[in-house]
Amino acid sequence: MTTLTHPTEAAELLVVRARGAPRERGRQIGEAAAPLIQRMLATYRELIESSQARLKLSWAAAVIQARKYASYAAGRYMEELTGMADGAGATLDDLLVLNCAEALVSDPPPLKCTSLALGPEWTEDRHVLLAHNEDWWPQDEHTLYLIHAEPEREPPFLALTYGGLLPCIGLNAAGLAQCCDSVYPTDSRVGVPRAFVARSVLGASDLAEAASRAAHPDREAGYNHLVINQEGDILSLEASALRHAVLPDQAGALVHTNHYLDPGMREIETDPEGLTRSRLRYDRASELLYDGRPHSRASLARILADHQNSPSSICSHPQEFRDPLDQYATIASVIVDLSEMTLHVAPGRPCSSSFRSYSM
Ligand SMILES: [Zn+2]
Incomplete structure (x- = not known):
């Protein structure tokens, strides 16, 4: 390292x-x-x-x-x-x-994340980039760390995690990077916890294996798994317990937040206030992605720090008037450069933090 x-x-x-x-x-x-x-x-x-x-x-x-x-x-x-x-x-x-x-926590707080995947057509130097804001309970900002692991039977990986959570956000030596966004299906059940499913995707060797791991038949619910390889091929797999859908790649780049984009998945989506907030972030991130091309790590860092539509902005600040269970904030921003095999992390809010770089 x-x-x-x-x-x-x-x-x-x-x-x-x-x-x-x-x-x-x-x-x-x-x-x-x-x-x-x-x-x-x-x-x-x-x-x-x-x-x-x-x-x-x-x-x-x-x-x-x-x-x-x-x-x-x-x-x-x-x-x-x-x-x-x-x-x-x-x-x-x-x-x-x-x-x-x-x-x-079956009364879920509006936990949220924003993710962008960009193939080489979308970047200044033709690098393949994945950007993600990890939004969670604010206290988790203080338990961030990185894991550089060399498993026996899977590709080595470099990932960000926090506290006692299995790692799932990062890149592996097979040239895959993943981030996950919470989604809110109505068909959740007792099954393989989504944290285990997401951890297994980090060990995949290619996009096909990532897709089959994300769609584990016994999963309890699901995430959107946003996975990109070094060629810039993107897998955005929206999962619930019983359904999943692979989103069409939008000409080499893709944005995801916390609502389902696939029409079939939308049929089984709960519709709390939190999803309106997710749509605001999706629209804003998409606008900045399309208007700002070609992109670089610096321009993605600016997108992750964007405050439009606050408090439903991409960069999310703690709101201490809320019940502790309902509080959320961006606890870290992550940018993976798959062309360099580097992971760049800004702990806390990216508007006031800065990125530190780690390489595999
Ligand atoms: Zn901010």
Whole structure:
């Protein structure tokens, strides 16, 4: 791992190197990131316990629910998570709750993200770029770190994660990069947690394998998985528990936020206020993408920092008047340059943070 120089110093994130069999790899991650994992645990425990009346869920009840999901998630990623728990001095039950949080918090806050994928026709230097704002509970800004892993049977990867979550945002040595956007289907069920599905996509060797992993037949719900390869071919796969759709590539570039774009997927979408906010971000990101071409990492950083339609803007700031469960903010901006195999991360809000570069 080399850290490239950058004119403005951003907070340096912990980079955890991990290798070997899944459990051993997980243990290495858990040991190195133990304070961050413990901090997320304390935060989520407090969020759930303090919202018991609204969620009708205690931490103990969340553990029981998470175990049901976990019974569908055996295999190497469960081993990895078991190792993370061991290394961090936590229980597997605790980390299962973190990785099932989106399913367990059935009164979902308007968590949101914005993603853009650009093939070579759209960039100044013909680089292939993927840009993403990770919008989540604001407290998670303090538990960010990077994992550079060399699994035994999958391509090495470099990914951003936070707390005790399995990594899913990043790039791998097969030349794939992924980011995920939450979506809101009505057909969710007990099944393989979406965090495990997203983690498995990060281990794919090509777009076809990424698509088949994203469409795991036993998944509990789904994300939009936005995946791009070094040629600039884009896979945007919208999933729910029972349906999925692959979006047509819009001439080599694609934007996604948190509402379904495929007509068939829209039939099973819930329609809370949060999706209007998602449409505003989608329209704004699309406008900036089309009007601003050709793009560079710098222009994508400006898109990720855009404030139009605030508080429903692409760069999202914490709104502390909201109930803690309903608070959200951009906790990190990520730009992957697949032509250079580099990952650029701005912790916190990109309007006031700066990007630091990491290479595989
Ligand atoms: Zn901002």
